[in-house]
Amino acid sequence: MGNEMIPDIVVGRLPLYLRTLQLMSAEGRQVTSSQELGERLGISAAQIRKDLSQFGEFGKQGTGYHIDYLANQIKKILHLNKSWDVVVVGAGDVGHALSRYQGFSNRGFTVSMVFDNDPAKIGQKVGGFIVESIAELPELVEKAQIKVAMLAVPAAQAQQVTDMLVKAGVKAILNYAPINLLVPQDVKVQYIDPVLHLQRMSYYLE
Amino acid sequence: MGNEMIPDIVVGRLPLYLRTLQLMSAEGRQVTSSQELGERLGISAAQIRKDLSQFGEFGKQGTGYHIDYLANQIKKILHLNKSWDVVVVGAGDVGHALSRYQGFSNRGFTVSMVFDNDPAKIGQKVGGFIVESIAELPELVEKAQIKVAMLAVPAAQAQQVTDMLVKAGVKAILNYAPINLLVPQDVKVQYIDPVLHLQRMSYYLE
DNA sequence: TAGATTGTTAATCGATTAACAATC
DNA sequence: TAGATTGTTAATCGATTAACAATC
Numbered sequence: 001m002g003n004e005m006i007p008d009i010v011v012g013r014l015p016l017y018l019r020t021l022q023l024m025s026a027e028g029r030q031v032t033s034s035q036e037l038g039e040r041l042g043i044s045a046a047q048i049r050k051d052l053s054q055f056g057e058f059g060k061q062g063t064g065y066h067i068d069y070l071a072n073q074i075k076k077i078l079h080l081n082k083s084w085d086v087v088v089v090g091a092g093d094v095g096h097a098l099s100r101y102q103g104f105s106n107r108g109f110t111v112s113m114v115f116d117n118d119p120a121k122i123g124q125k126v127g128g129f130i131v132e133s134i135a136e137l138p139e140l141v142e143k144a145q146i147k148v149a150m151l152a153v154p155a156a157q158a159q160q161v162t163d164m165l166v167k168a169g170v171k172a173i174l175n176y177a178p179i180n181l182l183v184p185q186d187v188k189v190q191y192i193d194p195v196l197h198l199q200r201m202s203y204y205l206e
Numbered sequence: 207m208g209n210e211m212i213p214d215i216v217v218g219r220l221p222l223y224l225r226t227l228q229l230m231s232a233e234g235r236q237v238t239s240s241q242e243l244g245e246r247l248g249i250s251a252a253q254i255r256k257d258l259s260q261f262g263e264f265g266k267q268g269t270g271y272h273i274d275y276l277a278n279q280i281k282k283i284l285h286l287n288k289s290w291d292v293v294v295v296g297a298g299d300v301g302h303a304l305s306r307y308q309g310f311s312n313r314g315f316t317v318s319m320v321f322d323n324d325p326a327k328i329g330q331k332v333g334g335f336i337v338e339s340i341a342e343l344p345e346l347v348e349k350a351q352i353k354v355a356m357l358a359v360p361a362a363q364a365q366q367v368t369d370m371l372v373k374a375g376v377k378a379i380l381n382y383a384p385i386n387l388l389v390p391q392d393v394k395v396q397y398i399d400p401v402l403h404l405q406r407m408s409y410y411l412e
Numbered sequence: 413t414a415g416a417t418t419g420t421t422a423a424t425c426g427a428t429t430a431a432c433a434a435t436c
Numbered sequence: 437t438a439g440a441t442t443g444t445t446a447a448t449c450g451a452t453t454a455a456c457a458a459t460c
Contacts, residue, residue, distance in 0.1 A: 009427075015405035019384060033441065035275065041386060045441095053443055061442040062436040079408045086404070097299035098400070103384060105403045108408065147411055148404065172407035174400055175340050178225060178309060180247060186436055188410050190403035193381060194304070195313045195398035198292070198354065199221035201378035202212075202285045204394050205353055215451075239417065251417090254452055260418055267418040268460040 010051045014074050016041060019107075021071040026186035033064035042060060080108035087141060087170075089161055091116035091124075091131045093177050098150050099127030117157075123177065126200065134161065141168040148172045155179040216257045220280050222247060222256065227277040239270035260378050286314035293347060293376075295367055296358035297322035297330075297337045300382050305333030315354065319346060323363075340367065347374040354378045360387040 022041050024032055034045040034052075041048075054057055054069075059065045075081050086109050088095045098112050100106050114129040115137050116122060132140060139141045141149075150172045153161050158177035165173060171187050178193045226246050230238055240251040240258075247254075258264055258276075261283050265271045281287050290317050296300045305320045320335040321343050322328060328339045338346060347355075355376045359367050364383035371379060377393050384399045 007427080011409045012402075012407070013401040014405050015329055018405070019399075019402070020386075022305065023385070024346060034374060044429065046431095049443065050428080051442090056453080057443070059442050060436055061434070062440045064441065077409065078405050078416090079411055080405060084411070093303035097303040100299050101400075103401060104404075107405070109404055110403065141311075148407070150400070158407065164315075171411055172404070174403050176406075179229070180226075188407040190407055191398060192398055193225075194307075194356070194398060195309060195315065196221040196225070196312075197398065198378070199224070199284050199313070199381050200218050201354070201380075201394040201396055203217045204222070204229060205285055205290070206379055241417080250453065252455095253451090255417090255419065256452080263419070265418050266460055267458070268416045270417065383440080 005056050010054055010060075011078075013043070013051055015048075015077055017109060018071055018074045018080075021067050021074070021109070023139045025067050025071060029067055031064050031071075031166060032067055034059075036064075055123075067098045073106070077109075084145050084148050085110055085112040085144060085148050086150060087111070087113045087115065088114045088129075088149045088150050088152065089134070089136075089137070089165070090154075090176075091118070091121045092152060094152035095150075096126050099129055100162055112144065112146070114181070117153075137161075137164055138168045141165065148174075148175045150176070152176045184202060209325050212260050217284075219249070219257055220248075220254075220284055223257075224277055224280045224286075226285070227280070231273050231277060235273055236409055237270050238273055240265070242270075272396045284314075289314055289316045289352060290354050291316055291318040291352050292320045292354045292356060293321065293343075293352050294335075294356050294358060295316070295321045295340070295343070295355065295371070296326070296360075296382075297332045300358035301356075302332050304358060307333055318350065318352065323359075325377070343350060343367075344372055344374045347360070347376065352376060354380075356380045358381070358382045 004057060016060060034048040037048050038045040058070050058073050088098050088111055089177050091114050095114060099111050106113060113132055114148045115132050115134050116132040124131050147170060151158060151161060151164050151173055155177045158179050159181060162181045162183060166183055166187055174183055174190045175189055175191050181189050183189055226243060240254040242255050244251040264276050264279050294304050295315055297320050300321060305317055310317060319338055320332050321338050321340050327337045330337050331393055341407040353376060355371050357364060357367060357379055361383045364385050365387060368379060368387045368389060372393055379395045381395055381397050383388055387395050389395055
């Protein structure tokens with residue numbers, strides 16, 4: 001219903017709003033305004049109001065936004081009113097850190113399996129998970145109806161593993177390998193490459 | 207010289223171009239075109255030409271771009287014709303992964319120290335580095351003239367550590383803590399929060 | 413030369429901001 | 437009521453794309 005034409009750039013800011021609202025809530029706050037949110041985020045108040053207005057009317061004139069209410073609405077919009085099971089592929093340092101990261105569970109995601117192709121790692125424990133063989137990935141991911149994966153394998157294997165994930169029904173991939181992935185249109189990919197961020201900043205260094 | 211008004215969004219794409227050029231170079235390729243680059247990156251050829259034209263003329267009509275030459279020019283623009291020493295603050299899982307990550311050295315950065323405030327970790331080896339106490343950070347960072355830091359401490363301590371880093375002369379911070387940092391105008395911050403990426407994708411999941 | 417591709421200008425598109433009536 | 441802040445419209449700003457002369 002006039003839904004899928006919301007700009008992705010707007011969608012991308014919602015998690016930022018949510019994070020700040022949850023921080024405010026943890027501080028014991030009840031109510032905020034677009035102005036205050038904007039100041040904490042470095043975003044204009046007008047933009048926050050405009051972004052939110054794409055999804056409904058969540059505030060009260062003269063008062064602002066009820067923090068918990070708005071946070072919950074944003075959670076619903078982002079489909080975070082459930083917890084998504086996520087698999088980690090690659091049990092190296094990055095996969096290890098991801099599988100142990102405590103910051104997922106209360107933000108809508110639960111790591112449920114860890115995979116690797118190294119026989120020395122398969123069967124070992126990493127972050128509380130027994131590392132499974134990538135050979136088992138298609139069956140396990142499909143059976144568990146996993147839709148989200150974090151990819152932490154070497155760049156040379158990233159596309160191949162991606163193809164497996166897509167075939168097994170995964171629709172969202174967070175890719176830590178420094179390489180562009182080719183996926184069907186209905187599969188989303190987000191990229192994390194710390195070096196890109198560092199290089200972007202070094203432009204401004206003397 | 208008509209220099210500092212280049213949009214940051216353009217600067218942000220240069221590392222992406224560089225990464226692709228270096229990949230092509232590793233494939234043994236000599237020459238490419240804005241069209242080919244665009245296809246590999248999912249960016250229009252016109253945009254790539256426009257971006258590059260902000261910095262000079264690097265191509266030849268009818269031929270395209272010499273890959274190694276263009277890569278080197280971009281490296282110079284991004285100040286990557288030297289290697290920047292970087293410190294890692296926080297020797298938890300993320301800091302551990304960062305300090306061992308092999309992908310920095312050939313892309314312009316060298317991890318040179320690791321800090322933590324946990325007495326149980328100080329003096330221990332992490333990724334080939336002896337973990338230093340955060341108490342030593344101001345002196346060590348200033349003496350070594352470190353300009354770049356990666357921050358992997360709990361959110362609650364991130365701002366405080368940031369203030370120390372800034373005071374010690376750091377001008378670029380890659381922040382893994384899920385929190386907005388306040389810094390002076392001449393200090394750049396980039397953020398990595400995997401959950402933001404996951405949440406952005408979950409919008410598109412059913 | 414003919415074909416290809418650059419660098420650049422002008423046109424288009426989209427995102428951000430300013431402003432304000434509505435209203436709590 | 438008076439003050440504050442929303443949701444929204446119109447104005448502005450900036451980024452992307454299309455098109456093409458220049459030229460290798």
